[in-house]
Amino acid sequence: MLLIRPFRGIVYNKEKIGDISRVVAPPYDVISPEEQNFYYQLHPFNIIRIILGKEQKGDNSRENKYTRAAKFFREWLSSGILKKEDVPSIYIYGQEYTVEGEKFKRKGFIALMRLEEFGTGTVFPHEHIFPEPQQDRLSLMLNCRANLSAIFSFFADPSCEIDRLMEKSRLIYEFEDVEGIKHSLSAIRDQKTVNLICQIMQDKKIFIADGHHRYFTALKLRDRLKRDSSSYVMMYFLNTESSPVTILPVHRLIGGLGSDEFHKLIEGVKRFFYLERLGRTSEKKKEDDLKRRMLFKVKSTKNTIFGMYCREEGYSLLIPKDGVSFPKKVNSAILDDLVRGILGKNELEKGREIDFTTDVNLAIDKVRKGKFQIAFFLASVSVEQIKNVALAGEKMPPKSTYFYPKLISGLVMRDLEDAV
Numbered sequence: 001m002l003l004i005r006p007f008r009g010i011v012y013n014k015e016k017i018g019d020i021s022r023v024v025a026p027p028y029d030v031i032s033p034e035e036q037n038f039y040y041q042l043h044p045f046n047i048i049r050i051i052l053g054k055e056q057k058g059d060n061s062r063e064n065k066y067t068r069a070a071k072f073f074r075e076w077l078s079s080g081i082l083k084k085e086d087v088p089s090i091y092i093y094g095q096e097y098t099v100e101g102e103k104f105k106r107k108g109f110i111a112l113m114r115l116e117e118f119g120t121g122t123v124f125p126h127e128h129i130f131p132e133p134q135q136d137r138l139s140l141m142l143n144c145r146a147n148l149s150a151i152f153s154f155f156a157d158p159s160c161e162i163d164r165l166m167e168k169s170r171l172i173y174e175f176e177d178v179e180g181i182k183h184s185l186s187a188i189r190d191q192k193t194v195n196l197i198c199q200i201m202q203d204k205k206i207f208i209a210d211g212h213h214r215y216f217t218a219l220k221l222r223d224r225l226k227r228d229s230s231s232y233v234m235m236y237f238l239n240t241e242s243s244p245v246t247i248l249p250v251h252r253l254i255g256g257l258g259s260d261e262f263h264k265l266i267e268g269v270k271r272f273f274y275l276e277r278l279g280r281t282s283e284k285k286k287e288d289d290l291k292r293r294m295l296f297k298v299k300s301t302k303n304t305i306f307g308m309y310c311r312e313e314g315y316s317l318l319i320p321k322d323g324v325s326f327p328k329k330v331n332s333a334i335l336d337d338l339v340r341g342i343l344g345k346n347e348l349e350k351g352r353e354i355d356f357t358t359d360v361n362l363a364i365d366k367v368r369k370g371k372f373q374i375a376f377f378l379a380s381v382s383v384e385q386i387k388n389v390a391l392a393g394e395k396m397p398p399k400s401t402y403f404y405p406k407l408i409s410g411l412v413m414r415d416l417e418d419a420v
Helices: 033-042 065-079 131-144 161-166 191-203 212-225 259-270 284-300 331-343 360-368 383-391
Strands: 010-012 082-084 090-099 102-114 151-155 170-176 182-188 206-210 232-239 246-248 251-254 273-279 306-310 314-320 354-357 374-377 402-404
Touching: 010 170, 065 082, 065 131, 090 191, 090 246, 102 161, 102 191, 131 212, 151 212, 161 191, 182 191, 206 212, 206 232, 206 383, 212 232, 251 331, 251 360, 259 273, 259 331, 273 284, 284 306, 284 314, 284 360, 284 374, 306 360, 354 360, 360 374
Parallel strands: 151 232
Antiparallel strands: 010 082, 090 102, 090 182, 102 232, 151 206, 170 182, 246 402, 251 354, 251 374, 273 314, 306 314, 306 374
16 A cells, blocks of 8 residues: 655745755756756755765765765755745645647646555566665765655556645745746645545555666665654655656667677668668758658657668668567667677676767767767657556666656755654
């Protein structure tokens, strides 16, 4: 049974901050070093100093980015930069965003959820995780003793009763971030409404979208601290029956291959796929047309079709040969297994030889400039595919999904010292 609880959220004090957009930031794991510098300079109280602090010369076990994060967090709280809400509440988080010219709105809620081990039939992951990010987040949480950002999850409520209850919330703040995405945070403080939401959620299945490493970290923290408050984690819940779930495709770039390996890869691909060459051109208008044709086929065809770009061949489509079937249905898993099978090693796990991006033009530019040798373009994964993989107890390869937009960090936080 899923246990949901309200909590006393920690939010930025608008009276002291003014423009909230200057103190929030994207999730730590999508921030580049250049963006880290940008958010450091944007405001002295930007959340970046807590979620992704800079390392300094002379750092040691007593003084480091994690201890500094904890110091910032407690100092900002005691000085009133951050303030703790008086009443345990459920928080409503709305976002308005644009993808390929189309506008979307989504609204979910943030609450505490009692941690459950995977495989118990309540919470379902879909992604492989790595130990290094777990240790990083564990060090941060142990020092700060706080949930600094919500884990993104989704569920299905065809009745949309929770959506109607969310309308009873009161606005805390709203703002537009540097990417033009609009965010709003409001709170439901009425305990009758809060209890009703908790009751409705009891029989729901929860699928983790973003935040697998943070969820595993929360499990480790629970086992280490052994207190009731650490048995709960801050989660964002989105109803897929009422709000859009935008998942961008994550394309693959491969480089660092010798000439023989490169040709071995191309010939290996041809054993399973027809290679339909669309061609290459130096004229921008014609190239844009080739690119559009390739992407249209990749997105619109039911069969597993990949786009491919390399300097030697230009744009191509990979169409499965007659009689070829794949045991795995998710395109990222098919491609990853294919490359590993051809090259005989885990090329996709070597950071110097693989890159991932949602930006088609960036992928092509990197290949054109010789930073990588080949780019594969994939269709986006659907919510149903994620559910099917998760319910089967399977995992997708890393970087199979990119949920957009990300949940902004600094919107609301939770003190682990507070009782549940």
